[in-house]
Amino acid sequence: MHKISNVHKGETVFDQRSAARHVVAVVLAAGQGRRMGLPINKIFLPIHGKPVIIYTLEAFERCPVIDEVMLVAAAGEEEQLAKLTQAAHCQKVRRIVQGGPTRHASEQCALEALRPRIESGEIDLILIHDGARPFVLPERIQQLVETAHACGGAILAMPLQEEELIVEVDEQQAICRRFAGQRAWRAQTPQAFRAAWLLAAYDRARQDQFEGTDTAASLERLGYPVAVVESDQSNLKITTAYDLLQAERLCRHRGL
Amino acid sequence: MIACQTELDCLYCGRPTVHTVFYASLYIKRIVCHRCAHAVEKPAAVLLRQYCRDLPWRATALARRLKHEAQADPLLFVSSLPRRVVNKPIELSRELAEVCL
Numbered sequence: 001m002h003k004i005s006n007v008h009k010g011e012t013v014f015d016q017r018s019a020a021r022h023v024v025a026v027v028l029a030a031g032q033g034r035r036m037g038l039p040i041n042k043i044f045l046p047i048h049g050k051p052v053i054i055y056t057l058e059a060f061e062r063c064p065v066i067d068e069v070m071l072v073a074a075a076g077e078e079e080q081l082a083k084l085t086q087a088a089h090c091q092k093v094r095r096i097v098q099g100g101p102t103r104h105a106s107e108q109c110a111l112e113a114l115r116p117r118i119e120s121g122e123i124d125l126i127l128i129h130d131g132a133r134p135f136v137l138p139e140r141i142q143q144l145v146e147t148a149h150a151c152g153g154a155i156l157a158m159p160l161q162e163e164e165l166i167v168e169v170d171e172q173q174a175i176c177r178r179f180a181g182q183r184a185w186r187a188q189t190p191q192a193f194r195a196a197w198l199l200a201a202y203d204r205a206r207q208d209q210f211e212g213t214d215t216a217a218s219l220e221r222l223g224y225p226v227a228v229v230e231s232d233q234s235n236l237k238i239t240t241a242y243d244l245l246q247a248e249r250l251c252r253h254r255g256l
Numbered sequence: 257m258i259a260c261q262t263e264l265d266c267l268y269c270g271r272p273t274v275h276t277v278f279y280a281s282l283y284i285k286r287i288v289c290h291r292c293a294h295a296v297e298k299p300a301a302v303l304l305r306q307y308c309r310d311l312p313w314r315a316t317a318l319a320r321r322l323k324h325e326a327q328a329d330p331l332l333f334v335s336s337l338p339r340r341v342v343n344k345p346i347e348l349s350r351e352l353a354e355v356c357l
Contacts (some may be wrong), residue, residue, distance in 0.1 A: 039260070046282070244277065245296065
């Protein structure tokens with residue numbers, strides 16, 4: 001049985017789940033907005049009156065294999081996020097930590113906060129997810145967790161369309177490698193890994209001053225196996241104006 | 257009309273820029289890039305259709321909320337009624353104007 005403090009009520013609660021299978025989802029919500037002195041981080045933008053980040057958190061709330069959620073917030077946004085999660089009754093959000101200037105640095109902040117529990121063997125699996133991907137399906141999260149339990153690491157990804165092609169170019173802008181549709185996949189989040197592997201990979205990345213574009217990159221470079229779980233376009237990341245409109249349509253389609 | 261400023265990737269500028277997102281009622285009406293002024297706008301007819309389609313659902317949600325409030329604190333509920341009866345039609349007509357204009 002593990003003692004966990006509850007961020008909303010200042011209470012202490014006891015988690016009675018099995019210690020060996022404790023799964024923590026880290027949601028990265030430290031966007032660029034506030035860092036640029038803008039009024040709103042895009043995770044706070046409302047879609048049908050509800051902030052993007054709440055849709056994201058609700059997916060984890062509805063997923064039975066997730067025991068706890070840790071939110072990584074931009075400096076100065078912790079309180080606003082705590083109020084929002086409390087109002088939305090996000091029971092699994094136990095802690096909000098301050099992130100760093102980059103995605104990699106924010107992940108490192110979360111891992112530092114979880115380090116004692118990872119080293120004691122309390123946490124089995126950690127999922128890293130972008131706060132701006134509000135429509136990940138709980139079934140997909142479950143599938144991802146099962147695969148990560150079996151393989152050690154797993155990410156959601158979507159195959160390119162058959163007619164799509166990705167090419168790798170050299171310094172002279174000449175094609176040196178090509179990946180046809182169905183063989184090249186577009187990585188998404190959540191990405192799930194054994195907690196001890198993740199911590200070791202990020203400690204090593206810090207030593208080597210390596211910054212990956214996603215979480216899996218830090219593990220792949222050390223030879224840890226990372227499996228792929230097929231996802232689809234609905235797990236979109238809100239980055240453009242069109243994504244925002246698409247998110248609104250998806251919201252209606254799913255009845256959220 | 258509510259407007260929020262945030263940073264989004266602009267397909268025309270090819271980089272993250274400040275955008276203003278304009279809302280009519282609960283719906284996104286227009287998104288404008290501050291750098292190139294490119295605007296993505298939802299046609300008024302689409303917006304109106306969305307608004308009208310959601311009205312019955314909103315009415316049901318309001319009825320449910322009023323019922324809970326009446327059960328929780330009947331006195332407070334009754335005292336708030338006159339203000340709400342006046343304000344709700346004003347609020348609805350304001351929303352409709354935002355959607356249509």
